């Protein structure tokens with residue numbers, strides 16, 4: 001306890017490794033510290049080890065190596081039912097043979113709570129997710145979104161300090177998802193719960209979390225708040241994985257402090273901000289967000305780097321225009337512009353000049 | 367169905383009236399006509415199956431039920447060669463109609479009997495009639511054959527003449543049995559199947575204690591079937607669980623092992639149990655040679671109830687494993703995980719979350735095994751010895767040896783009724799829609 005309040009860590013993974021078959025490491029050297037009350041999202045492609053991490057935390061898998069601590073206490077040898085961690089499963093795992101109220105009452109019953117107290121808490125939990133009228137139904141009589149809420153209520157009803165959610169919104173349609181994303185974050189913040197949330201939907205990760213851990217290949221590639229993740233990815237995997245990105249490959253020509261010159265493979269030289277490239281001669285991948293590229297001369301800022309481009313396709317998407325260009329040999333160069341009244345609409349075949357600020361253009365590992 | 371679309375106009379102004387199709391026909395009729403073709407085709411498709419079931423299932427069972435209350439042994443004779451049917455015991459039957467039960471048979475009765483005996487002799491039906499009476503009163507058959515042989519020479523006063531042949535002709539019980547048998551329809555075989563009989567006054571009484579077999583056998587069959595069902599459940603549950611949780615490649619291999627008994631002949635399997643379990647068998651030999659048992663103290667595991675129990679549990683095991691497996695396989699492991707994360711110990715998670723979800727499979731397996739066990743025949747006949755016989759063995763005995771088909775039918779009908787009753791109980795308690803066979 002004293003330990004945890006000093007370094008402010010509620011959940012800690014320390015040098016955790018996991019292998020299922022003794023040949024491949026599914027989780028390689030995981031280090032993660034989670035302060036109380038934080039909403040952390042694990043984001044990553046399929047098979048990157050997110051669920052495995054969650055299962056180790058919940059106690060359904062044991063770490064092959066390393067230490068997992070909860071509130072300063074190592075939980076490697078504590079069985080799942082004594083960890084007091086709430087969990088929401090991807091398929092909700094509502095018990096089909098019990099009514100909704102019985103489902104919610106289950107964690108209280110196994111804790112030996114009295115009947116009247118149980119009923120009171122179940123009612124409060126149901127009201128919390130606005131499902132007060134559904135206590136007598138079976139899970140199969142609820143819609144997906146309703147089941148999702150019940151699963152959430154069941155994970156919260158015994159007032160755990162830590163809640164784990166494994167892709168809880170995976171099965172819902174887009175609108176319901178957005179609504180539930182908002183509800184989950186609201187509940188988590190109101191109740192002050194520490195949450196570990198797993199998803200492979202990056203929008204979900206960005207909108208919900210205090211911090212996002214981007215997983216790939218059994219490692220955390222970057223652990224940062226959403227804005228930092230989006231604007232300052234630390235390597236090309238994160239840059240590619242989060243949001244849309246235009247990339248062009250080349251070689252570093254020169255690095256001076258905060259600026260790098262990259263010679264693209266078709267000869268063009270570009271000024272950008274070096275991230276994880278260090279010396280001339282190295283291969284690099286230049287990356288720039290579509291919405292940071294400007295083609296309207298009037299809007300281009302002082303000091304912008306300009307380059308010639310040919311319009312290949314113009315797509316009208318309502319709130320934005322999406323234009324595909326050919327830039328420095330790359331035919332998949334996308335730019336996004338807001339549909340403003342004075343915005344110029346491009347046409348396929350047009351030759352234009354585009355520009356961006358050098359600090360928006362990152363030179364990353366290739 | 368293309369003509370059954372509603373025209374918007376029809377929809378608008380005929381809403382409260384009859385709905386019609388675009389060309390003005392009533393919608394309902396159009397629908398029926400459109401569907402009748404499909405229905406006819408569906409019926410034709412199932413017709414062969416329907417005929418098959420009718421022929422092989424409904425009719426035999428109906429016949430069996432009929433036979434259990436119907437026996438013409440004392441009323442009609444059918445000549446084997448010509449197929450000609452002759453009414454027998456007509457005079458006696460008439461006398462029974464005119465005189466109520468309990469009337470002392472006088473000269474008139476014996477005269478009727480004598481006349482009937484002549485007919486019996488003519489059509490050679492004395493054995494048949496005697497056998498029918500013998501079902502309910504042993505020792506009667508020879509009385510009939512003997513009396514029929516001398517039928518021609520009998521002269522008035524018939525009472526004296528016939529009693530002269532055999533004192534037993536005066537037995538009131540014999541006359542009660544003849545009275546009952548003189549009508550083709552009787553419930554007496556059901557009474558016999560329940561160890562009951564009628565006394566001379568027609569009151570239902572239990573039969574002699576040393577002749578009470580059927581009720582005891584029904585009880586034993588019920589008891590052994592319950593024990594067998596329970597044992598298969600105890601053995602099958604963990605196996606099915608293992609099968610359901612192992613990766614598919616391994617579980618398929620194990621499944622083959624479970625199904626292997628299905629692919630070997632029942633006789634081979636039963637015989638191998640005999641080899642294993644008899645007193646000079648493999649198991650006993652091993653126990654003796656390791657010194658666990660004394661040579662003169664070998665376990666009796668064959669030709670008794672233990673033999674029936676062991677062999678039938680083994681043979682019926684797959685019928686429990688398969689339904690259990692089929693309900694366990696789709697149970698997502700996340701249910702138990704969820705229960706554990708909610709604070710349940712592994713035992714509580716099993717009891718409250720896993721087990722209830724397997725109940726439909728348990729119900730199906732138990733019902734299947736129980737019904738099969740209740741009617742099982744070969745295995746108890748081979749390994750059951752005297753006290754490991756089940757009711758089916760006795761039914762077979764009456765079918766094949768004593769040739770009392772009516773009693774066999776009555777026993778079988780009682781068995782059928784018992785099973786239907788259990789099925790009904792099961793439906794009331796568990797619900798038949800909770801049954802999951804696969």
Ligand SMILES: Nc1ncnc2c1ncn2[C@@H]1O[C@H](COP(=O)(O)OP(=O)(O)OP(=O)(O)O)[C@@H](O)[C@H]1O
Nearest residue numbers: 020021026044045046047048049050051052053200
């Ligand atoms: N029980 C298991 N036995 C063996 N290998 C496993 C097991 N569970 C997961 N793996 C392997 O571990 C790796 C990581 O799996 P994990 O389920 O953690 O991925 P994930 O990041 O949750 O992916 P997804 O987004 O698809 O859910 C995968 O390569 C997977 O094949």
Ligand SMILES: [Mg+2]
Nearest residue numbers: 050051052166
């Ligand atoms: Mg996963």
